[in-house]
Amino acid sequence: xxxxxxxxxxxxxxxxxxxxxxxxxxxxxxxxxxxxxxxxxxxxxxxxxxxxxxxxxxxxxxxxxxxxxxxxxxxxxxxxxxxxxxxxxxxxxxxxxxxxxxxxxxxxxxxxxxxxxxxxxxxxxxxxxxxxxxxxxxxxxxxxxxxxxxxxxxxxxxxxxxxxxxxxxxxxxxxxxxxxxxxxxxxxxxxxxxxxxxxxxxxxxxxxxxxxxxxxxxxxxxxxxxxxxxxxxxxxxxxxxxxxxxxxxxxxxxxxxxxxxxxxxxxxxxxxxxxxxxxxxxxxxxxxxxxxxxxxxxxxxxxxxxxxxxxxxxxxxxxxxxxxxxxxxxxxxxxxxxxxxxxxxxxxxxxxxxxxxxxxxxxxxxxxxxxxxxxxxxxxxxxxxxxxxxxxxxxxxxxxxxxxxxx
Amino acid sequence: xxxxxxxxxxxxxxxxxxxxxxxxxxxxxxxxxxxxxxxxxxxxxxxxxxxxxxxxxxxxxxxxxxxxxxxxxxxxxxxxxxxxxxxxxxxxxxxxxxxxxxxxxxxxxxxxxxxxxxxxxxxxxxxxxxxxxxxxxxxxxxxxxxxxxxxxxxxxxxxxxxxxxxxxxxxxxxxxxxxxxxxxxxxxxxxxxxxxxxxxxxxxxxxxxxxxxxxxxxxxxxxxxxxxxxxxxxxxxxxxxxxxxxxxxxxxxxxxxxxxxxxxxxxxxxxxxxxxxxxxxxxxxxxxxxxxxxxxxxxxxxxxxxxxxxxxxxxxxxxxxxxxxxxxxxxxxxxxxxxxxxxxxxxxxxxxxxxxxxxxxxxxxxxxxxxxxxx
Numbered sequence: 076x077x078x079x080x081x082x083x084x085x086x087x088x089x090x091x092x093x094x095x096x097x098x099x100x101x102x103x104x105x106x107x108x109x110x111x112x113x114x115x116x117x118x119x120x121x122x123x124x125x126x127x128x129x130x131x132x133x134x135x136x137x138x139x140x141x142x143x144x145x146x147x148x149x150x151x152x153x154x155x156x157x158x159x160x161x162x163x164x165x166x167x168x169x170x171x172x173x174x175x176x177x178x179x180x181x182x183x184x185x186x187x188x189x190x191x192x193x194x195x196x197x198x199x200x201x202x203x204x205x206x207x208x209x210x211x212x213x214x215x216x217x218x219x220x221x222x223x224x225x226x227x228x229x230x231x232x233x234x235x236x237x238x239x240x241x242x243x244x245x246x247x248x249x250x251x252x253x254x255x256x257x258x259x260x261x262x263x264x265x266x267x268x269x270x271x272x273x274x275x276x277x278x279x280x281x282x283x284x285x286x287x288x289x290x291x292x293x294x295x296x297x298x299x300x301x302x303x304x305x306x307x308x309x310x311x312x313x314x315x316x317x318x319x320x321x322x323x324x325x326x327x328x329x330x331x332x333x334x335x336x337x338x339x340x341x342x343x344x345x346x347x348x349x350x351x352x353x354x355x356x357x358x359x360x361x362x363x364x365x366x367x368x369x370x371x372x373x374x375x376x377x378x379x380x381x382x383x384x385x386x387x388x389x390x391x392x393x394x395x396x397x398x399x400x401x402x403x404x405x406x407x408x409x410x411x412x413x414x415x416x417x418x419x420x421x422x423x424x425x426x427x428x429x430x431x432x433x434x435x436x437x438x439x440x441x442x443x444x445x446x447x448x449x450x451x452x453x454x455x456x457x458x459x460x461x462x463x464x465x466x467x468x469x470x471x472x473x474x475x476x477x478x479x480x481x482x
Numbered sequence: 483x484x485x486x487x488x489x490x491x492x493x494x495x496x497x498x499x500x501x502x503x504x505x506x507x508x509x510x511x512x513x514x515x516x517x518x519x520x521x522x523x524x525x526x527x528x529x530x531x532x533x534x535x536x537x538x539x540x541x542x543x544x545x546x547x548x549x550x551x552x553x554x555x556x557x558x559x560x561x562x563x564x565x566x567x568x569x570x571x572x573x574x575x576x577x578x579x580x581x582x583x584x585x586x587x588x589x590x591x592x593x594x595x596x597x598x599x600x601x602x603x604x605x606x607x608x609x610x611x612x613x614x615x616x617x618x619x620x621x622x623x624x625x626x627x628x629x630x631x632x633x634x635x636x637x638x639x640x641x642x643x644x645x646x647x648x649x650x651x652x653x654x655x656x657x658x659x660x661x662x663x664x665x666x667x668x669x670x671x672x673x674x675x676x677x678x679x680x681x682x683x684x685x686x687x688x689x690x691x692x693x694x695x696x697x698x699x700x701x702x703x704x705x706x707x708x709x710x711x712x713x714x715x716x717x718x719x720x721x722x723x724x725x726x727x728x729x730x731x732x733x734x735x736x737x738x739x740x741x742x743x744x745x746x747x748x749x750x751x752x753x754x755x756x757x758x759x760x761x762x763x764x765x766x767x768x769x770x771x772x773x774x775x776x777x778x779x780x781x782x783x784x785x786x787x788x789x790x791x792x793x794x795x796x797x798x799x800x801x802x803x804x805x806x807x808x809x810x811x812x813x814x815x816x817x818x819x820x821x822x823x824x825x826x827x828x829x830x831x832x833x834x835x836x837x838x839x840x841x842x843x844x845x846x847x848x849x850x851x852x853x854x855x856x857x
Contacts, residue, residue, distance in 0.1 A: 179518040257655035
């Protein structure tokens with residue numbers, strides 16, 4: 076009955092509006108950014124409440140730092156940058172709502188933020204529909220190239236694949252996969268299994284825990300029984316605390332069975348406790364200890380603004396870098412217009428805290444150096460290996476034969 | 483006292499209310515609000531549709547339905563599955579299946595949703611069928627009160643976890659996103675977005691009318707009787723299980739329709755709309771407005787959703803505290819919800835006029851019972 080009403084209303088629809096198959100449609104529906112004044116607005120879209128807040132607030136702080144620095148040195152194209160912050164509340168439809176608000180009501184010229192893949196997937200159509208730009212600063216599972224998103228975090232061939240190469244070079248012949256139950260770990264593990272198959276590694280087990288789960292005694296015991304050479308950990312957030320505590324009480328150590336984590340950065344080490352993590356490995360593109368003058372400056376500025384006890388981490392660095400990359404693109408394009416900014420993006424470089432990064436215009440990802448780190452007792456991460464040069468982004472892993480069946 | 487003028491007064495007021503709501507939704511809102519705000523209103527109205535069902539099942543039937551997210555999700559996924567198949571075009575798999583799945587063709591349980599009529603019917607009938615099966619087990623076994631609420635919650639959690647685990651066929655945590663078309667109409671077009679809003683507004687009014695009809699029928703009386711004294715109703719020869727089952731199933735259908743219309747309005751359905759927290763949020767809207775009053779529940783749901791947007795835009799870092807405060811104040815001082823204010827004012831006025839404290843005779847009763855009694 077109510078369904079019938081909806082159906083009737085659908086019939087009413089036929090009177091107006093563009094059809095999906097109509098050529099062009101009304102593509103001018105895109106909201107135009109307002110760049111007429113002497114300030115330009117940018118959106119900061121991060122979870123300031125909910126489970127992701129602990130991580131995403133640090134990204135928001137880092138974005139604000141970059142904006143403050145840019146404003147202090149004269150702004151972008153002579154205009155001051157005004158950040159409008161919105162709370163995605165760790166809830167995907169809310170992310171979509173707030174993205175719409177930033178574009179349509181605030182008329183921002185670009186938006187920075189999102190962390191989880193689910194939030195990025197929720198806002199992707201919003202940015203594409205409105206032809207507005209999003210700068211996404213977190214490592215992710217790849218297999219995506221949106222024309223309106225710039226990805227400044229690592230894709231899989233800049234983080235997961237080098238981590239596997241490292242394990243292989245260390246003589247590890249078998250691995251165990253532990254992850255949170257969502258898109259990134261499941262996709263990452265799909266890639267890892269393909270890599271293992273092609274490289275003679277054995278995957279001895281694969282376990283998922285719901286996001287936020289703190290019950291790990293079963294998984295820790297299964298890992299112990301499997302006697303793998305190493306564990307590949309894609310757990311996210313709080314679950315890591317419980318997992319590493321159980322890992323330790325099961326009698327496993329970094330020496331007997333090292334864990335490589337791809338979602339534990341300095342901020343997380345602090346909350347888990349370095350006594351549980353000392354000696355374990357991480358895979359990122361940046362650590363607070365990364366050498367270089369640009370990083371010294373970044374760490375010093377961040378601590379001066381937010382407190383001496385605050386560490387800097389990979390996603391924070393990628394967020395900071397994304398604002399400077401946007402500035403460089405706008406200045407090269409001499410326009411805030413998203414289409415012109417996109418056209419100008421290829422080859423833009425920035426002397427980032429992680430080292431020099433270059434934008435690959437075709438994929439809208441950036442060249443990044445992969446780094447394996449070892450967690451120290453002081454809570455910082457020391458680099459033990461790097462890829463030597465910045466790796467070209469390859470979100471669909473087209474350059475790897477073993478990955479041909481993945482997408 | 484004759485019954486006739488009373489009924490007349492009641493239905494006249496109802497007609498006036500409908501006319502006013504229709505005018506506000508179809509004339510004032512589209513003119514006064516930007517496309518963006520109208521889109522948000524469409525989303526709020528979807529939660530109001532769920533609240534109509536909650537008013538019936540909880541407010542009138544005493545069933546604390548803490549798992550409406552399940553039915554909302556069933557309706558939403560049924561609709562989104564069809565729209566994803568339609569977006570992909572004949573012979574193609576939806577985008578996320580190509581990315582995360584290994585299958586080369588649609589899973590068997592997706593296939594019926596290719597048919598638009600099946601999908602449309604399923605948005606309402608599927609939640610109703612699930613509710614009917616569940617409800618007949620639950621109510622026949624005389625599970626009630628807190629046990630029923632806990633069971634509802636467990637169901638919501640289980641459904642959300644199941645969806646997340648099936649990434650290759652349900653999109654996992656991401657859910658079904660990036661929905662482009664709605665039965666052949668391009669959702670990127672603001673004109674079509676506006677039509678979606680009108681469909682939602684019309685559906686909401688329809689559901690309110692339906693619920694009102696039920697509440698004022700003999701069945702409605704029976705439902706309240708079951709809520710207030712199930713044993714007595716049983717002794718009178720009725721089967722309370724069936725009475726409750728009808729309210730539960732109707733509420734599920736309403737939540738399903740709400741979920742289905744949420745999809746074209748927002749463009750996404752994900753487990754984030756189904757689990758424990760969203761299920762509680764649906765109930766909170768109705769509780770703040772007044773769960774036993776249709777108008778109260780609907781306005782409460784819209785008001786709470788609107789407050790969430792307004793507060794979070796104004797205070798992105800601290801809005802959750804204000805929201806919490808709002809709930810505490812509303813529920814501590816007005817356990818019957820904002821709608822009970824009307825009853826209080828009316829009682830005061832009539833007691834002043836007649837000197838009779840229990841003045842009641844004009845208008846409908848707004849049952850203002852303390853929270854615990856209903857659960």
